Amino acid sequence: MKLKQLEGLLGTLQQFSHPKVELEQYPTGPHIASRLLYTAENTFGDISGKVVADFGCGCGTLGVASTLVGAEQVIGIDIDPESLEIASINAVEMELDIDFIRCDINKLRWRDHWIDTVVMNPPFGTRRKGSDMEFLAMALKVASGAVYSLHKTTTRDYIKRTALRDCNARSAEVLCQLRFDVPQLYKFHKKKEVDIAVDLWRFEPCEKIMIV
């Protein structure tokens, strides 16, 4: 599938109707989602024929994108039932089979390294400090191949250091920088639209989990 075609399909997905600020629910836009999956598949071959998990899937954009580029099985996880309902509708409307689980990412108990690839747009950790790294540590525990994630460019050094030291990452690489359009979703947003620079990261997990 061509990049433009993927982006176009993702643009038709339903997004949050009432985003929840405590969960840092920002929709993953079609521009970013299509580039994440396109790179994961075409540069690294991490998607087609694989089991892919979408952590904090929200309305399911990354999970849908994974399925469209050829993932054999996609599992979306979110704590919020309303998001999961929208994600299920999105999957059905695209005629895709995606499994969803309602769970707190911190409380996942999955068999280690069972998933091939994790894709995620985690909370940036601005509302609840450290939540981004909790997502990353869990992703690197369940994945055997690679983890793709988005983090604010301003935290680049911190992410690299913490991933390698505390989150079982064997490698941590910034693939590109993207612009994340955060529309005015919440009252505390003063500007109409904020453009945030984010890094697209690719992490590889250590074979043996050193930190639990």
Next chain:
Amino acid sequence: MRLLTHNMLASNVKGVTNGFPLRLEAEKWAEKEVELNADFLRHMFSKIEWKALAGAARAVGYGELPDEADASMLDSEDFLRRFHHALLEIHVEEGALVCPESGRRFPINKGIPNMLLHEDEI
């Protein structure tokens, strides 16, 4: 929820050490054909806990999986077809997953297992 996903999940209740596999109680399920990918099945075979898969398949009335399996069986087309069906073509819509140690029930509604814990279980 498909049985592939079931094979990955363990009970996350605090203090439980042996939370796998979750016992599947299926009330409603659906079957949906998908294309068989032999390479993917071979890839998954090494990760699958066979007894858990066979048990879950029996819970949805599919008794066509052998009790034990080894990699040599992957040469058989018939075996691959059964493995594929159990793993990817059965969707549990309503029911529950039950922790084998604590008995905690995780309900499955509209195909989505709810693994959220109450505050006293964390």
